Amino acid sequence: MxxxxxxxxxxxxxxxxxxxxxxxxxxxxxxVLGPRLKAAFDAIPLAVLTAVIAPMALATGPAETLAAAVTALAALRLPLIGTVAVGAAAVVLFRAVLG
Amino acid sequence: MTADTLAEARAGLRDILPPLLAAVPIGLLFGALAVGRGLHPAEVALMSALVFAGGAQFAVLDLWAAPVPIGAVAFSTGLINARHLLMGASLAPKIAGFPRLVRFVGVGVMADENWALAERRARERPLTPAYWIGMAVPFWVNWVLFTTLGALAGSLLGDPKRIGADFAFTALFIGLVAGFRAAPRAGAVIAASAAAAALAHLAVGSPWHVVSGATAGIAAAVLLAPAAGNPAIAGNPAQAGDPVQAGNPVQAGNPAIAGKTEARP
Missing domain, CATH: 1.20.5 (Single alpha-helices involved in coiled-coils or other helix-helix interfaces)
Known part of the structure; x- marks a missing residue:
């Protein structure tokens, strides 16, 4: 097993x-955090989260990149779960349209 | 358990629900792929429970063979999860008041999602152990459960791309990134991280994009940070580039200017 x-x-x-x-x-x-180290630490969440998804969003194909752009727009208005639903729907649509 | 504790745990559960639901198709997908690479469902359950790191788990499937290349598997895992060092360092002062046991065990189930939510909450109010447990425990149970179910169901699932399940993780992270858009220098950090990660992915390949992007994003923040920082003025990338303005104590101390520079849509 x-x-x-x-x-x-x-x-x-x-x-x-x-x-x-x-x-x-x-x-x-x-x-002990000085201002520059503080700036570095403040940037950690964004820098890490962005890096993890950049290959899928930017370097996979036009369908994924377009879907990422649509998802980003949705994220400005919708709660997380809505954002995920829009993203999944968008990628299915763009993949179907763009082959 | 006091009413406050219960309310905090509930808030944690409420906040983690969207990532928890988004992790369902991702977990099923991982389990199905893992069985396809020769892992037993019990091994899938064990890996999810002990490692509990989706990105690293997906990445090692590419390396999986018989016999298992333990060194390569451990190295890839370390590289992808090196971001935890930064995440833990950033979270540390916010959980410093937690009981030792909660801190040492609780941080063992830190993931991108529950960490990002904890950071977001810490911007508004102090983090409590109940909030962390209310988020982290259901999220862990959910991952173990659905990766195992995916392993058991295996090929019954069909192609996950059909419903965009493989993009759910990306969409979730875009939502989390958007939650941080008001942070100082957000635009520059996102741009630098995204560009470096995409380039590293194209030039070198999978595990390296995380380290490259994180480093570039942090470097951008440090370069744009004023030496003696006023966060309001530093928050405006145009002005942050101007050393005279950023370093001017009169303007830095002027709440009217600080307020104006901070005003954003």
Whole structure:
């Protein structure tokens, strides 16, 4: 059911991932923030979230990029769940139209 | 449990609901793909429970083979999840008052979604352990449940692209990014991060785009930040580029000017 090699790989992934999660918290507890470092920390949420989705939004195809633009417009007016629904519908539509 | 605690937990649950629903098709998709790569449903459940990091989990499926290349799997996971270092560092002062156990276990289920919501809430009011647990625990259960169901249902699901399920994650993140658009230097950070991540994706390939984009976005924020920062003036990218204005203590201290520069749609 659970293979030894697979278990080892999963445990390695879990250990690495927990280290990344707790690491930032432990480091930050020892930092004193100046204005520039503060600006860097304020930018973290946007910089990280944007980086994760940029390949899908900008470097996959015209249908995905157009759908991302429509989703962004929707996001200015709709709550999160509405934004997701508009995004999924838009990508299906643009993929159908653009092949 | 006091009424306040309950209200905080409820607020957490309410805030996490949209990402939770968006994660359903993504979880089903992951489970189905994982079984296709030779993982047993029990292994899928174990991975989701212990690793609980969608991006990294999808990425290692590309590497999966028999025998499993443990080193490559661990390296890819570390690279994609390196963003957690930044996220944890940013969250740390906001959860500093949590009991130790909640802090050390709670941060173990930090994900992009619950972290982004926690950051958003922290802009308005202090974070509480009840709020964090109300968000993070259902989100974790949901991911384990639906990835496992996806593994069990496997090929029954058909093509997830048919309903745009593969885009749900992107759409969700666009919504989260939009929630931060009033943050200082937001436009510059988004532009720099998006450009660098897309280029890294095209030039080098998958796991590197996260590190590249995050670094570029943060660098843009630091470059545009005034040395002795007034956040209101710094918030206007046009003026932030002007060192005289940004550094002028008279203007920086003038609430009328500060208020004007902050006014945005």
């Amino acid at each position: 659970v293979d030894g090699q697979t278990l080892a790989a999963i445990l390695a992934m879990a250990a690495v991932t927990y280290a990344t999660r707790i690491g930032g918290v432990l480091i930050a507890d020892r930092l």
